[in-house]
Amino acid sequence: MSTLERAQKVAFWIAAVCAALGFVTSAGCGPISDLPGGLAGWLHPVLLIGGIAAGLTAAARNDEIDRIRWRVVEDPMLTSDERDYAHRNAERERRWASTAFLSAPLMLGYWMAYQIEGGGRRLDAQLLPLTAVVGSVIGYLLARMRARRREPRA
Numbered sequence: 001m002s003t004l005e006r007a008q009k010v011a012f013w014i015a016a017v018c019a020a021l022g023f024v025t026s027a028g029c030g031p032i033s034d035l036p037g038g039l040a041g042w043l044h045p046v047l048l049i050g051g052i053a054a055g056l057t058a059a060a061r062n063d064e065i066d067r068i069r070w071r072v073v074e075d076p077m078l079t080s081d082e083r084d085y086a087h088r089n090a091e092r093e094r095r096w097a098s099t100a101f102l103s104a105p106l107m108l109g110y111w112m113a114y115q116i117e118g119g120g121r122r123l124d125a126q127l128l129p130l131t132a133v134v135g136s137v138i139g140y141l142l143a144r145m146r147a148r149r150r151e152p153r154a
Helices: 003-026 039-073 080-115 128-150
Strands: none
Touching (some): 003 039, 039 080, 080 128
């Protein structure tokens, strides 16, 4: 199992735990007491940086999946059905990786939005999940731009 695959599993579990904690907290049964309202201002940069890191990691994991896919598909002994299966499996893996890496900072932001004192009514707290998503998109786009610069031109 590669390091990026392990990171994907960790991201999935962070997302699952934070989603559960966010749901419980939004229902008013949070496991910890409310955090001070001023903390939202500090959480935005943290979630933005976390989102960027998640986007960069998602792009790296997608590249790793593609390398494995092409290594398998280029085998001359494969049948066309096996090649099709390899492509379908790789696309499924890419979707799963992207979802896991996007969900981790998003669900952390969701939980923190309700964990902050008055978070359900404070605009700065309500925007925490959006900050995480924006960071993820920025990170993914940065990785794609960097990969495009590395590609040889014909």
